[in-house]
Amino acid sequence: MIVMKKVVVVGAGAGGGLVTSKLRAKTSREEVEITVIDSTGRTDFQPSYPMVSIGLKRPSEIGVSFDNFSKTGIKPVKAKVTSINADERIVKTDTGDIPYDELILSPGAKIENEKLPNSESIGHFWDMEHSLDLRKKLINLKEGKIVIGVTSMIYKCPPVPWEMGMLLDNMYRNLGIRNRIEIKVVHWAPKPMSMFGPVISDPVTKWMEESNIEGNYGFEFSSIDPEKKKIISKKGDEENYDLAILAPPHSVPDFVKNSENLLSQRGWLDANANTFRPKKYDDIYGLGDAIAPTLGLGMAGVFAHFQADTVASLVLNDLDGIYPPFAYNKVGLCASDMGSTGWISYCDFSGKIKDNSVPFPDCGVLGSGPLFKLAHSIYEKYFLGAVYGGWIR
Amino acid sequence: MSDEDILDRIRELEPTIDAIKKLQESGLMAALETLAEQADLIINYASDMEILGTLSLLFRLMGIADISLGKINQEDLIKDAKEIDWASLFKMLFSILKYIANDAKNIPKPAGKQKLKDALGELRSPETEYLMKLMSGISSQIMSKKD
Numbered sequence: 045m046i047v048m049k050k051v052v053v054v055g056a057g058a059g060g061g062l063v064t065s066k067l068r069a070k071t072s073r074e075e076v077e078i079t080v081i082d083s084t085g086r087t088d089f090q091p092s093y094p095m096v097s098i099g100l101k102r103p104s105e106i107g108v109s110f111d112n113f114s115k116t117g118i119k120p121v122k123a124k125v126t127s128i129n130a131d132e133r134i135v136k137t138d139t140g141d142i143p144y145d146e147l148i149l150s151p152g153a154k155i156e157n158e159k160l161p162n163s164e165s166i167g168h169f170w171d172m173e174h175s176l177d178l179r180k181k182l183i184n185l186k187e188g189k190i191v192i193g194v195t196s197m198i199y200k201c202p203p204v205p206w207e208m209g210m211l212l213d214n215m216y217r218n219l220g221i222r223n224r225i226e227i228k229v230v231h232w233a234p235k236p237m238s239m240f241g242p243v244i245s246d247p248v249t250k251w252m253e254e255s256n257i258e259g260n261y262g263f264e265f266s267s268i269d270p271e272k273k274k275i276i277s278k279k280g281d282e283e284n285y286d287l288a289i290l291a292p293p294h295s296v297p298d299f300v301k302n303s304e305n306l307l308s309q310r311g312w313l314d315a316n317a318n319t320f321r322p323k324k325y326d327d328i329y330g331l332g333d334a335i336a337p338t339l340g341l342g343m344a345g346v347f348a349h350f351q352a353d354t355v356a357s358l359v360l361n362d363l364d365g366i367y368p369p370f371a372y373n374k375v376g377l378c379a380s381d382m383g384s385t386g387w388i389s390y391c392d393f394s395g396k397i398k399d400n401s402v403p404f405p406d407c408g409v410l411g412s413g414p415l416f417k418l419a420h421s422i423y424e425k426y427f428l429g430a431v432y433g434g435w436i437r
Numbered sequence: 438m439s440d441e442d443i444l445d446r447i448r449e450l451e452p453t454i455d456a457i458k459k460l461q462e463s464g465l466m467a468a469l470e471t472l473a474e475q476a477d478l479i480i481n482y483a484s485d486m487e488i489l490g491t492l493s494l495l496f497r498l499m500g501i502a503d504i505s506l507g508k509i510n511q512e513d514l515i516k517d518a519k520e521i522d523w524a525s526l527f528k529m530l531f532s533i534l535k536y537i538a539n540d541a542k543n544i545p546k547p548a549g550k551q552k553l554k555d556a557l558g559e560l561r562s563p564e565t566e567y568l569m570k571l572m573s574g575i576s577s578q579i580m581s582k583k584d
Contacts, residue, residue: 086474353477353478353481370481406486408489410492426480
């Protein structure tokens with residue numbers, strides 16, 4: 045008699061979504077029961093949130109209800125994970141307990157919206173709801189200064205403050221009011237995208253200058269004064285704004301924070317770069333943004349994508365004992381749509397994962413120009429199609 | 438939709454169905470099916486620094502080639518090509534080939550395996566760019582004399 049194995053995936057984003065569809069494609073419904081738990085009940089192509097905030101994309105174009113998983117026998121559970129009982133192999137959620145044989149954790153980072161003041165002149169695009177809210181704020185702004193910044197060293201999609209600067213430049217040029225809008229990126233990096241080295245930083249610096257996007261670099265965020273409309277750095281420097289677009293603090297999800305055995309020394313979800321398991325368990329895997337700081341990576345869907353390829357192969361190997369493990373590809377690709385132009389850059393993070401003191405990864409630029417804008421949209425459709433097998437209408 | 442409408446739609450699709458049938462018979466459809474089956478890993482396989490570096494160089498080369506070729510009036514070029522004394526040109530080319538064949542043994546082989554990326558890197562050298570610009574300049578001069 046076949047004993048049905050239970051695979052539980054926490055998170056239906058880039059990592060969780062892709063690993064789920066890969067597992068379903070390689071296993072039968074009779075032999076493996078797959079459950080996906082997600083608090084939003086949706087898979088969004090998160091790199092397109094900036095486009096939602098400037099009105100270029102609609103939410104329905106970049107997000108799919110995870111109820112579609114049920115079409116291939118995957119059980120979607122809309123719930124918030126509260127804790128993991130790893131000894132008894134149970135995921136505890138606010139709607140009930142879910143047992144597992146194999147557990148895959150891809151919960152993403154917790155976006156701490158409550159740590160930003162609720163103000164008409166502050167917004168962000170790090171989740172769907174706030175991207176839609178920011179859209180209204182951007183449309184209402186007819187003149188003044190927009191500051192794009194980050195409140196923590198770690199945040200989702202490291203290049204996005206500069207990408208957003210270019211998108212806003214293009215948007216206000218099209219509206220004919222660019223001369224009345226000042227755009228400034230305020231960031232801890234010493235130069236635009238300098239965390240990726242000069243191959244990436246130099247052309248981006250040039251684009252910022254050409255687009256008249258100012259910068260305040262080496263600015264480590266300390267606090268915000270919504271009354272005086274100022275953000276203040278740790279050194280006490282101030283930057284005033286009419287509209288501040290700020291990445292809220294990102295932190296490890298509470299259920300991971302409260303499970304000592306799942307935490308790495310860096311305080312995030314523990315995972316090894318080869319096995320993707322935390323040190324103490326051989327039936328739990330981690331991937332995506334929640335493990336990125338542990339591995340010394342930035343938070344980006346492309347890392348989750350390639351980690352999903354590897355994690356799916358490792359879980360399949362656990363299930364049948366023969367499936368060949370797929371080595372983790374540490375190259376990251378970034379396809380950016382920046383309004384009037386697009387570009388594709390790539391970096392090999394192997395050296396950085398091995399030794400975090402390496403200043404930046406080995407990077408290159410595939411090309412730039414209007415044609416490269418297509419890459420972002422093509423990948424968006426590819427991603428959603430790959431997760432839901434094309435049933436995305 | 439009536440039966441007649443459905444038949445009309447099928448007739449409209451006939452050329453497409455025929456093309457698909459030919460693809461199926463040729464074996465190309467089976468190859469496409471394999472690609473589709475492996476599609477989930479294509480991006481992963483293609484995300485290789487050697488492949489991406491080569492693509493990056495190709496895109497840059499295309500840029501240089503585009504600038505050079507863009508200055509050429511193709512109609513005049515074809516007309517001029519017809520006026521070339523091909524017999525003399527081939528005679529000259531064969532003498533160059535003979536010279537290369539005789540001296541090939543004296544040309545040192547590159548150390549190690551020559552990678553496509555390296556070869557393209559050499560193509561992108563300042564000397565090649567100078568040669569392309571020189572050709573572009575000569576072609577511009579020829580065209581301007583035609584006016």
